[in-house]
Every structure is written in structure tokens, then in C-alpha cells.
Amino acid sequence: xxxxxxxxxxxxxxxxxxxxxxxSFTDSAIYNLQWFRQDPGKGLTSLLxxxxxxxxxxxxxxxxxxxxxxxxxxxxxxASQPGDSATYLCAVTATGNQFYFxxxxxxxxxx
Amino acid sequence: TAGITxxxxxxxxxxxxSMTLRCTQDMRHNAMYWYRQDLGLGLRLIxxxxxxxxxxxxxxxxxxxxxRANTDDFPLTLASAVPSQTSVYFCASSDPHRGTDTQYFxxxxxxxxx
Numbered sequence: 001x002x003x004x005x006x007x008x009x010x011x012x013x014x015x016x017x018x019x020x021x022x023x024s025f026t027d028s029a030i031y032n033l034q035w036f037r038q039d040p041g042k043g044l045t046s047l048l049x050x051x052x053x054x055x056x057x058x059x060x061x062x063x064x065x066x067x068x069x070x071x072x073x074x075x076x077x078x079a080s081q082p083g084d085s086a087t088y089l090c091a092v093t094a095t096g097n098q099f100y101f102x103x104x105x106x107x108x109x110x111x
Numbered sequence: 112t113a114g115i116t117x118x119x120x121x122x123x124x125x126x127x128x129s130m131t132l133r134c135t136q137d138m139r140h141n142a143m144y145w146y147r148q149d150l151g152l153g154l155r156l157i158x159x160x161x162x163x164x165x166x167x168x169x170x171x172x173x174x175x176x177x178x179r180a181n182t183d184d185f186p187l188t189l190a191s192a193v194p195s196q197t198s199v200y201f202c203a204s205s206d207p208h209r210g211t212d213t214q215y216f217x218x219x220x221x222x223x224x225x
Contacts (some may be wrong), residue, residue: 001170004153032212034212034213034214036216041219042218042219043115043201043216043217043218043219044154044201044203044214044216045216046213046214046215049212049213051212089153089154091154091214096142096207096212097142097144097159097161097167097207098156098159098169098170099144099154099156099214100156100170101146101153101154101155102153103151103152103153104153
């Protein structure tokens with residue numbers, strides 16, 4: 001069974017800092033990996049999706065990388081803002097319909 | 112467009128009672144999913160449907176059933192609720208056949224079973 005781990009569980013940074021969130025998975029035979037954002041009491045919003053053949057994806061201040069062979073992905077957030085405060089989750093799938101999620105990293109950006 | 116809607120927003124249910132959580136999407140996505148989210152355990156897949164008329168079991172299917180009579184609706188039924196089913200339930204959709212692997216999530220249903 002695929003296991004997805006996100007470290008750290010919580011992170012607090014001052015506004016303007018660049019930061020990296022980590023995601024690791026035990027089975028490297030994945031189809032894609034997605035990063036999501038979840039605000040308190042809300043559903044998940046997709047941030048970036050990386051197909052297994054890709055190494056990275058970028059959207060604005062966000063950059064996600066994928067190293068399938070080592071079972072790792074990172075989400076890089078540049079010039080963090082208080083509005084970036086949320087929980088960030090990664091999820092992997094090998095089949096396209098069975099998804100395994102990490103427990104998330106709770107990010108607080110301090111003004 | 113509304114995307115994905117879920118109803119009810121929250122519910123308190125007595126143990127042993129049945130309940131159906133509703134999920135509707137207006138994006139014409141083929142695939143739909145039900146997850147539960149629990150503190151410390153993250154999101155776990157309950158059931159999924161690749162297309163109307165088909166369903167499949169996820170990681171934690173016991174105690175739940177689903178149906179997919181049409182593209183838009185994917186209800187989740189608890190036949191006889193137990194306290195361990197207290198959770199936040201999320202419905203999601205995607206459309207891999209159209210190249211939309213991204214999952215879109217509903218706002219969730221908070222269920223408490225007493």
C-alpha cells in the first residue's frame with residue numbers, strides 16, 4: 001500500500017521568505033502527483049499536477065518538483081505572503097483513480 | 112458554474128440510522144470520488160466511479176455504498192451509521208479521458224454520529 005508522508009507537519013515563517021514543503025511516497029510507480037491547498041473548514045483546491053514523466057511544474061510563485069526514483073516531491077513557495085497560510089497536501093496515484101494523500105503541512109506566514 | 116456541490120453542509124446522526132450524502136457536479140466530468148478526512152489520518156478514498164454506471168472500492172469502503180446513475184450525481188449512503196463514521200466527507204471529480212487529471216473538490220459535509 002502506498003504511504004505518503006509530509007514533513008514538517010507545521011511550519012511558521014515570516015512574510016517574504018522562500019520556503020519548501022516536502023512530500024515523500026513509498027512506491028515510485030506513480031501516474032501523477034498533485035499538490036493541493038486547504039483552507040480551514042473548506043475543501044481542497046488543486047495547485048499543481050505533475051505527470052510521472054515530468055520533473056517540475058510552475059504556477060506563479062509556486063514550483064513543484066518530482067523525483068520519482070527517490071519517491072520525493074517538493075513544493076517551493078517564493079516570497080511567501082500571509083494569504084499563503086493554509087494546509088498543503090500532496091497526493092499520488094498509480095492508476096488515475098486510487099489516490100493516496102499525505103496528512104499535510106500546516107503553513108503560517110507571519111506578517 | 113457551481114463546480115461541485117455537496118449537501119448537507121453538516122449533520123448530526125444517531126447511531127444505527129441511515130443517511131445519504133449528496134454530491135452533484137456540473138462540469139460533465141466522468142470520474143467522481145468520495146473521501147473522508149480525519150485528523151491525523153488525512154484523506155482516505157472510500158469509493159470512486161470512473162464513469163456513469165460503474166463504481167469501485169477505495170481504501171476504506173466498509174459501511175458505505177455508492178451509486179452512479181448519471182454523470183452528474185454520486186450519492187454516498189451510510190446504511191447503519193456508527194460513531195467511527197464521524198468525519199468530514201469530501202466529494203471530488205476529474206476527467207482523465209479529457210486530459211483533466213486534476214481533482215476538483217466540493218466544500219465537504221461534516222457528519223457527527225452519536
